[in-house]
Amino acid sequence: LDNVILLLQEPGLNETSRNQRSALFFLSLLCYCTTILVNVSLILIIIFDKALHEPMYILLCAFCINALYGTAGFYPKFLWDLLSPVHVISYSGCLLQAQLLYSFACSDLSILALMAYDRYLAICRPLEYHCVMSVQRVIKLACSFWLTSFFIVAVNIFLTSRLKLCSPYINRLFCVNLVIVSLSCIPKETATNSIIANITIIIYILHGFFIVWSYMYIIKRCYNSIENRAKFMQTCVPHLISLCTFFLTILIEIVNDRLGSKELPQPLKNFIAIEVLVIPPLMNPLIYGFKLTKVRNRIIDFVTFKFKSI
DSSP states (O other): OTTOEEEEOOTTTTTSOHHHHHHHHHHHHHHHHHHHHHHHHHHHHHHHOGGGOSHHHHHHHHHHHHHHHHHHTTHHHHHHHHHOSSOEEEHHHHHHHHHHHHHHHHHHHHHHHHHHHHHHHHHHOHHHHHHHOOHHHHHHHHHHHHHHHHHHHHHHHHHHHTSOBSOOEEOSSSOOHHHHHHTBSOGGGGHHHHHHHHHHHHHHHHHHHHHHHHHHHHHHHHTTOHHHHHHIIIIIHHHHHHHHHHHHHHHHHHHHHHHOOTTSOHHHHHHHHHHHHHHHHHHHHHHHHHHSHHHHHHHHHHHHHHHHHO
């Protein structure tokens, strides 16, 4: 099945009526357009305002760019399937979608780890901060982390592409590497895939431990300092909310993949499957936009200027 057209079963969608599909299409389209709008707005605010050319805001810009990258791997195909009576995707297209979605998730965690390190230096080692975290260095680190994540995922996807498949049916809303591997004709051939996948999981679990370690030091440093507590509430709380949202959505997705209950309603299963691609990319720019004072002020200034010009 090297060049076959894979059939996306898309559980729950095949049974929906035309009116329900139309409503879901417009809701999904609205969600995607809003996601693009809030992320692009935040990116442009940071790029064009020189006062925001600081490491923390550069990382936020990278975070938003990665959100656009990840959602581009999901929404267009999903929206097309909602309008189409037949849900198919080429094998190469399926592998490409898995590459985009997995590298998006891995890059998100890498950027969150870099954000945690940035906050650790700013609060715990303020005298060293500007020497270590320059704007140019942050840009290089963000790019190298993204490329590393892309390469690690590409290795996994390449190993999957070598497998001979015995079934063209994918019982998911989108292509997932784990599901593609499960379609292999010879289970023994997937041993290498499992080893590399486990190594990848360990690498990104270590990212999570690093984030926890950073915040342990930050909280310890802020405990007895009113100034640091104020800085923590202003700059770290949005980051912690993003972290909690990311980890919660990933955890629910993993639990659903490994221990998914057949008793759960299919719409709930579908929402669990796509939440990591819907909630964080939409919510993170809003959280940062409203919480970070400099960004919020720029948004208020822009909106006020527009109203005055009208």
